[in-house]
Amino acid sequence: MRAICLYLHMHQPIRYREYSAFDISNDTNYYNGEYNGRQSNERIFKKVTDKSYRPMLALIERNIKKHPDFKVSLSITGTWLEQAMRWEPELIAVIKRLVDTGKVEIVGETYYHSLAYFYNLDEFTAQVKMHAEKIQQLFGVKPKVFRNTELAYNDSLAKWADENGYKGILAEGWDKILDWRSPNHVYKPYGCDNIKLLLKNYRLSDDIAFRFSNRNWSEWPLTVPKYIDWLNMDCLRGNLVNLFMDFETFGEHQWEDTGIFSFMEEFIDAWLSTYENKFVTVSEACDLMPAADEISMPHTITWADMERDLSAWLSNPMQTSVMQDLYNLRNNVLASNNMDLISDWRYLTTSDHPYAMCTKYWNDGDVHAYFSAYASPYESFMYFMNVLRDIEYRIGNDNKK
Amino acid sequence: MLGWELPPHNSGGLGVACLNMARALSKEGADIDFVLPYSAKHPNATFMNILAATNLDPIYRNGGGAYDSFYVEEKVIPDNLKNSYVSIRDIQKKYCDYVGQYLVDHKPDVIHAHDWLTYEAGVLAKKEYNIPLIAHVHATEYDRSGMQVGNPLIHEIEYEGLMMADRIIAVSEITKRIIHEKYHIPLKKIDVVYNSLDENYEAEKYLFDTKTYKYIESLKASGYTIISTVGRFTIQKGLKNFVQAAALALSKNPKLLFILAGDGEERNELIALAAELGIAKNVIFTGFIRGRKLRDIYSISDIFVMSSISEPFGLTALEAAHHGDALILTKQSGVSEIIWSAMKYDFWDEAKLADEILAIANNPALKKSLTDNIKNEYRQFSWNQVAKKCLRIYNKTTTKKRY
Numbered sequence: 001m002r003a004i005c006l007y008l009h010m011h012q013p014i015r016y017r018e019y020s021a022f023d024i025s026n027d028t029n030y031y032n033g034e035y036n037g038r039q040s041n042e043r044i045f046k047k048v049t050d051k052s053y054r055p056m057l058a059l060i061e062r063n064i065k066k067h068p069d070f071k072v073s074l075s076i077t078g079t080w081l082e083q084a085m086r087w088e089p090e091l092i093a094v095i096k097r098l099v100d101t102g103k104v105e106i107v108g109e110t111y112y113h114s115l116a117y118f119y120n121l122d123e124f125t126a127q128v129k130m131h132a133e134k135i136q137q138l139f140g141v142k143p144k145v146f147r148n149t150e151l152a153y154n155d156s157l158a159k160w161a162d163e164n165g166y167k168g169i170l171a172e173g174w175d176k177i178l179d180w181r182s183p184n185h186v187y188k189p190y191g192c193d194n195i196k197l198l199l200k201n202y203r204l205s206d207d208i209a210f211r212f213s214n215r216n217w218s219e220w221p222l223t224v225p226k227y228i229d230w231l232n233m234d235c236l237r238g239n240l241v242n243l244f245m246d247f248e249t250f251g252e253h254q255w256e257d258t259g260i261f262s263f264m265e266e267f268i269d270a271w272l273s274t275y276e277n278k279f280v281t282v283s284e285a286c287d288l289m290p291a292a293d294e295i296s297m298p299h300t301i302t303w304a305d306m307e308r309d310l311s312a313w314l315s316n317p318m319q320t321s322v323m324q325d326l327y328n329l330r331n332n333v334l335a336s337n338n339m340d341l342i343s344d345w346r347y348l349t350t351s352d353h354p355y356a357m358c359t360k361y362w363n364d365g366d367v368h369a370y371f372s373a374y375a376s377p378y379e380s381f382m383y384f385m386n387v388l389r390d391i392e393y394r395i396g397n398d399n400k401k
Numbered sequence: 402m403l404g405w406e407l408p409p410h411n412s413g414g415l416g417v418a419c420l421n422m423a424r425a426l427s428k429e430g431a432d433i434d435f436v437l438p439y440s441a442k443h444p445n446a447t448f449m450n451i452l453a454a455t456n457l458d459p460i461y462r463n464g465g466g467a468y469d470s471f472y473v474e475e476k477v478i479p480d481n482l483k484n485s486y487v488s489i490r491d492i493q494k495k496y497c498d499y500v501g502q503y504l505v506d507h508k509p510d511v512i513h514a515h516d517w518l519t520y521e522a523g524v525l526a527k528k529e530y531n532i533p534l535i536a537h538v539h540a541t542e543y544d545r546s547g548m549q550v551g552n553p554l555i556h557e558i559e560y561e562g563l564m565m566a567d568r569i570i571a572v573s574e575i576t577k578r579i580i581h582e583k584y585h586i587p588l589k590k591i592d593v594v595y596n597s598l599d600e601n602y603e604a605e606k607y608l609f610d611t612k613t614y615k616y617i618e619s620l621k622a623s624g625y626t627i628i629s630t631v632g633r634f635t636i637q638k639g640l641k642n643f644v645q646a647a648a649l650a651l652s653k654n655p656k657l658l659f660i661l662a663g664d665g666e667e668r669n670e671l672i673a674l675a676a677e678l679g680i681a682k683n684v685i686f687t688g689f690i691r692g693r694k695l696r697d698i699y700s701i702s703d704i705f706v707m708s709s710i711s712e713p714f715g716l717t718a719l720e721a722a723h724h725g726d727a728l729i730l731t732k733q734s735g736v737s738e739i740i741w742s743a744m745k746y747d748f749w750d751e752a753k754l755a756d757e758i759l760a761i762a763n764n765p766a767l768k769k770s771l772t773d774n775i776k777n778e779y780r781q782f783s784w785n786q787v788a789k790k791c792l793r794i795y796n797k798t799t800t801k802k803r804y
């Protein structure tokens with residue numbers, strides 16, 4: 001059998017608005033910007049729903065009905081679920097129907113899509129628990145496989161997931177770690193007994209996620225027969241191809257007019273037309289075969305950029321200082337027992353915020369700039385700090401009461 | 402090349418830009434005759450041939466008019482020979498006559514004219530001798546008047562120069578847009594060539610003299626953030642918005658000191674405004690400064706603000722960045738088109754400027770990111786690139802490809 005494990009990540013941050021220094025101590029509305037503004041969560045969520053969530057979920061549902069062997073795994077953040085419930089509740093209903101078929105698996109992660117694991121383990125476990133509870137409440141299932149924000153992975157995280165009963169964990173299948181080994185096997189994380197490690201086949205994933213519509217790419221246009229050929233070749237080095245990507249690849253990163261939806265539709269048909277080919281969910285992938293080897297990643301590896309590290313989130317002084325200041329407030333925020341304050345603080349832990357402060361490529365005005373909700377990394381830092389100062393102010397006020 | 406000033410006899414950025422551009426062009430192999438409206442020695446400019454159109458003292462080249470556009474016809478400049486007074490217009494006429502005479506026995510490949518003061522001479526060369534004309538726009542009358550009406554006579558001269566020119570060089574996209582929208586010149590006739598930082602700026606081993614501004618230094622030591630702006634105090638520079646923003650920022654953080662370096666017609670108004678807002682203690686007016694003292698202002702400052710309502714380029718921002726300042730630029734400045742590592746705002750948005758000042762003053766991490774990152778940016782611009790672009794533009798106007 002040859003299996004594709006298609007895993008799609010669904011996330012929208014809750015963006016803070018252009019919160020001025022003059023709002024501090026006067027206004028606690030951080031997250032509801034003007035509808036037409038750059039940071040309008042409602043406008044952006046509705047836009048991406050129209051372009052991506054609705055049509056792609058429909059495509060998945062259609063193919064699940066059509067092909068008994070089509071399966072998908074989804075990771076859905078808490079901030080995505082909150083916004084969907086508020087503005088596009090029918091998306092939740094569609095996902096519930098999908099989960100009920102038994103062919104769509106939900107992956108566990110932090111509720112707020114945060115990097116809490118690297119700052120505060122208590123906060124991290126609290127957010128993972130919150131997420132699991134939300135998934136249970138909405139879809140009636142318990143996540144069995146774990147993915148950390150941005151696929152940020154290291155040995156100690158694997159250990160944590162092992163101890164917390166997960167049967168699998170996801171990571172980037174990066175050459176520098178794998179060396180001669182292929183990502184198309186199931187592995188065992190270093191020093192763990194039960195948990196399995198699934199590695200992203202980044203070449204075949206990125207052919208779709210990043211290169212699909214790039215006309216400067218020598219392989220453009222990517223046709224289904226060509227892609228199936230590549231898959232056949234790749235299966236020679238292992239029978240499990242892990243295609244991990246953002247859900248928004250379909251319709252938002254690659255627009256409908258690039259042909260991404262028809263490609264996907266055709267591709268599912270074509271792959272399943274061969275008898276031995278299957279799709280598997282992440283849990284099924286873990287059970288597919290015994291671990292081929294043990295893999296160690298002492299340093300954190302992510303699925304981002306050429307460096308595959310956390311430098312897009314945590315390298316410049318703005319990024320490191322906001323995260324430090326943010327997590328330094330945690331004990332006081334929790335001690336307030338003020339639920340609004342706690343959730344306002346937790347929205348700030350979302351990794352998209354320090355990402356918007358990344359200056360690595362800012363001068364080239366590339367992908368980081370394109371996806372940012374702020375005019376510059378410096379402005380996103382400025383407004384973040386203003387919000388954080390107001391939160392600090394509210395803690396002080398709470399203590400006085 | 403037709404210009405109005407060269408260092409050391411310059412009052413602003415135009416002379417510096419002309420000198421650097423000419424030097425770089427000469428390195429690329431261009432032979433340059435540079436016509437000036439006054440007679441003086443220019444020890445920095447030996448690589449080209451400098452021609453004096455009049456025997457006037459350089460001190461008077463802007464007398465009553467070049468920047469103060471409503472007085473161009475006032476006779477306030479003493480004429481050495483006749484013991485009488487002449488106006489800027491009179492000097493321009495002499496300048497034209499001189500260029501006309503020069504062309505009788507010289508045949509340049511191209512005439513490169515800088516700003517309205519020299520356009521008439523350029524147009525004359527074009528009309529009488531059919532020499533390709535490049536009009537280089539460092540500023541238009543709209544910029545100088547803060548996007549108000551300005552002097553119709555100057556508009557007329559600018560319009561004729563821009564219409565007659567074979568090619569137009571604008572110092573930024575903003576300037577290109579103004580030339581297109583206000584003077585109705587087709588966009589395809591206009592090229593954008595950004596200025597650069599003086600190449601000697603880096604070469605000089607300049608050490609900040611902490612003794613120049615001892616008082617400011619002591620405030621800094623006690624935790625003050627120093628915010629400065631440099632320029633002529635005219636409506637173009639948007640300084641009233643700057644002072645209003647200063648008051649807003651001070652209401653949140655009293656440890657801010659604002660320095661306004663320069664002089665101009667708005668000075669008294671600005672001083673009165675600061676007093677009225679109750680922030681006079683936190684605003685320092687230095688008067689006109691240049692050279693070492695100006696560099697010391699850059700060095701002592703933490704933040705440099707370019708508050709212009711309309712700024713064709715804004716070289717002072719690059720100078721300030723070179724001295725380690727974090728930059729805040731209006732989106733209406735040309736320099737903001739090519740600088741990424743800066744805070745930006747619309748010139749009227751006083752609250753946002755105040756926000757940005759407070760953010761840099763209150764967050765060392767932001768200041769460090771801005772100042773670290775901008776160093777990698779401005780070093781990429783050079784006058785060599787400017788010269789190469791100019792030569793390409795010259796080639797568009799002439800059939801014999803000389804360069």
